[in-house]
Amino acid sequence: MAKVKVKQEEALSIKFSHQMEVGHQRTFDLFFYLPTEMGVGEKTLDEEEYYHSAMLGRRSYYSKGLHLPLVQNRFVSINKRTKEEFRFYLNLFAYQFAVAIETDAKEVRQLTEAEEFYPALTELGQSVAQLLKKFRRNEPSEEKWQSYFANADNYLSWFCEQQLLKTLAYRPRNAAYKEEKEQIIALCRAEHHYREEERKYNSAGTKQDANRISNKMLLLRRLIQQGVVLKEELKPLGIGLKKFVTGLATTLVMLVVSALIIKAQGVFSGLTMSLIVTLAIIYGFREIFKEDVRNALWRFIQRGRPRWSRVLKDTTTQTVIAKQLVWLDFTHPQDIPKAVAEIMKQRHSQNKVDAEVLHYRIATKVTNKEFEAGYSQIQEQVNFSLVPFARHLERGKAKIYKEQDGKVSNESVERRYQVNLVAVLKDGKGPLEYARYKVVMSRSNIIEITRSKLPGDLLEMGD
CATH class of the missing domain: 1.10.287 (Helix Hairpins)
Known part of the structure; x- marks a missing residue:
């Protein structure tokens, strides 16, 4: 597993995620090279406003296996535990299950070819069905644990149904895969029947009102996250x-x-x-x-000073888990590290354009005390929305003309921009590790994210 994962999250957002262990100290830098022609700079973009409105972070306990098959392989019986241990392990499993299906469903929705989409969707549906079945086989018999299990079971059933239906809504149209579509619909119907008719988890009034059912499930998600997602106390410096x-x-x-x-x-x-x-x-x-x-x-x-400090606490014990310092500002060329500047010199000549550099840094120090039982790492996920950048971009007005059989036709084209990202990672007293990504984007969405090679004398960020 790479130390830092970079992937597209939504149409115009990028997610960075990484894990840290007990006693870990890590500094992570991101340099966003925004072409000057985009019109994004310190005069048009307020860093503090961008941080609060366009950056979304989530820090939680973590256990390997955030894809459905891995979660299933690591599933352990949760019955032979104390009440508190039962709740901890149930929340950890339910939270990982929810994150796993959300992650896998997003990956399936990014497939645009029917030949790839429907087999992946079928595999996703099978994994969901098997994992829900295995989860329910471990339903506790003790009355004192039933409410915890019911909350998790109700939410997971509803969330799985929603993710599968949402994925179907994005499906490429192809009549040859009608059977695969019907299988997923049958699974969704079965979950709906199980939740509403067999277990009667939700009242008639709640089921009939989309707002009520949505708000109830948000509440159940917060209950599941208790003890898993860390409490954050952010303080401006x-x-x-x-x-x-x-x-x-x-x-x-x-x-x-x-x-x-x-x-x-x-x-x-x-x-x-x-x-x-x-x-x-x-x-x-x-x-x-x-x-x-x-x-x-x-x-x-x-310039050069941290803007915020953050304390991460266990929501159950209120124990401090980690402390962080956060930087975010536009950087002058003379303040950019030499290695980062050298990486950017390797660009193709046609991509060497003037750029504004937005620098993000987060320095984390994890406590030396052991985490709660069952937890070995914490995970940080940060979403950077590129919508504030896209607002400044020109709308595509150009047309491309072509001739065929004496007929002239035209096609509207959308202007694209290339944003370069350079990531720098330092673990404790270890060497600096680097990675460079090219983000091709338009006003409406991210076209692609690719990783570029580095100069030979720099340590590349890897496993």
Whole structure:
């Protein structure tokens, strides 16, 4: 398994995921090379706003096997445990099951050829059916454990049905695979009947209202995540420093304004209309430039400093699991590490265009104390939405013309952009590891993500 996995998540988002063990210290850097022609830079994109609105992170306990067959292979009986141990292991399994089917269903939906899509969908359906069957064979007999099992069983049944139906909605149309489609529909109907008729998990009112059933399942998901997904406490850094910079900027502007006022009073004798107009203009310029001076000072002082700190805690015991520092800012060329700059020099000549560089860094220090029983690692997943970048892109208006048999036809084309990503990973005192990715995107979606070769003298990020 690669230390850091990179994959497309939605039409315009990229997900990075990696795992860390007890006592682990890791620094992970990402350099987004955004072509200048995209129009994305520090004047058009606020880093803090982007962090809060377009970056979604999830940190949780992790156990290998986030694809359905691996989850099934690692399934262990959860009956012969204490009540707390039962709940821990049940939540871990249910959470991994939900993540696994979500991961596998997304991969199937990205298949556009019917010859690939339907066999993969059939395999997904078989894995879901086998895993649900095995899960239910381990239903506890003790009354005290029944409510926990019912919550997990209800949610997994509904979530599996939803993921399979969603995948069917994205299917490529092909009449030759009608039987495969019917098999998946039959499985979905069977789960619906099991959940609503056999076990009667949901009331009639809840079943008939899409909002109620959706909200109930969100609640069940949160219950399942308890003890697995870590509690996050995010704190912005440099609040006092920012106030100081605001005061300093105001002081500097007022010094200039005061000098101009004194100068104006020396030019105009007494209180005249000309003096009043001049003072008004001076105060107007003060309001204009005060914000610019403050922003310039803040960027100069903030450069290279972490913007946020995060503490990760176990939701059950409130024990601190890890601490993180987070950086996010546009980087000047002179601040880019030499190795990263060298990687970017290897580009094809036609791709060597001017670019703005958005730098993301996260430094993590995991506690030396052992995790809860059953957990060996924590996993971090971070989704970067490229929608804020796409908003600045030009809509495709060009047309390509072609002639065939004397007839001229045209086809609209969408403009594409290449965003380069350079990832840098450092584990503890180990050597720096690098990886470069090319993201080809348009205004509407990501076309492809490919990994590029590195210069021979750099250590490539691998297994």
